[in-house]
Amino acid sequence: MSRIENFYHRGVVTVMLIILLSPLVATLIYAFSSQWGSTILPEGFTLKWMTELLQDPRFLIALEHSLIICFGALALSVVLVLPLMFVIAYYFPRLDSVMNILILLPFAVPPVVSSVGLLQLYSDGPLALTGTPWILIGCYFTIALPFIYRAITNNMQAIHLRDLMDAAQLLGASTWKAAILVVLPNLRKGCMIALLLSFSFLIGEFVFANLLVGNRFETLQVYLYNLRNGSGHLTSALVISYFLVVLLLTLAANTVNKDKD
Incomplete structure (x- = not known):
């Protein structure tokens, strides 16, 4: 050059x-x-605005709510999706093209339209979930699914999953023992990237949180929306705090990855 x-x-x-x-x-x-x-x-x-924000109980509760919902949705995604991805990649690789279409469906329907449908389904009856964190965890699970599936699928292709499984089975490991002790550690970086991408997207989600839960389980974005008529300095402090949370989690995840390497 x-x-x-x-x-x-x-x-x-x-x-x-x-x-x-x-x-x-x-x-x-x-x-x-x-x-x-x-x-x-x-x-x-x-430091007035940042101090005022950190001393506001509503901000701390909203941050706690956002973290609970995001971590709950991500934990549910990993527990349900990771075994399914292994089964598809190892036993039914032809279904990968079908899954690539299915995981895009959450983005095919606008959030406002989805929210209206969910409000009609879960506002009453045996599953009255509107206004509770459970409905947000379910929504965030569908949002995180494309990020998690795509990142981990690319990681599985990079480690040559079938060759790795065949080598482990030649050494006497069963299929699931090889999956847990051999394949899973090699998917650590892919899982970390998927979780970080999903978290940075979910913690900023507003439409589902505002329409399905609102002030009944106030998250960071709903709290930010409620501050729209207040001080612009305080709103800017909240936005910086939001980016700081994402940055700290990213640095922590990178540190854990380096230590394990």
Whole structure:
């Protein structure tokens, strides 16, 4: 690669990073600014808004609710989907093309339409789940399914699942023993990527949370929506806190991965 090409590629990457990070940096500055309206730069900086947010019990409860729902949906996804994916990849590989179509169905129906249908189904009767976290866990499970299935399927193809299983069985391992002790550890990175992608998407989901649960089980995005008429500084502090939670979980997951490697 010539010097001119290298400079061009670095320039394109730098411009893209500036475009992507500028809104986040501006939000961060606004969250810590005491006043920013009449001038190009903030007139001062303060921790007032972040302190006020962290001392708000509603914020802490909303964060707890969001984490409970996201972790519950992801745990349910892994427990149900991972064995199914192994069975399909090992015993019925021809069904992979069918699954690739089925996992896209959650994105084929708009969330508003899905919410209306779910409200009609679960507002009364034996399964009156509207207004409870259980209906959100079920919805988030369907949303996370495409991310989890695609990431883990790619990981299974990369480790050559059938060759790995045949080698383990030649050494005397049963099918399920080989799946748990040989295949599962090799899927760790794929599972981690799938969970992080799903979590970063689910914790920002608003439509299902607002229409199906609303203030009865307030999540971060519903709490943010309820602050729309309040201080913009406080709202910016909440957005930064949201990104900080995702960043901390990503760093923790990467640290665990490195330690196991």
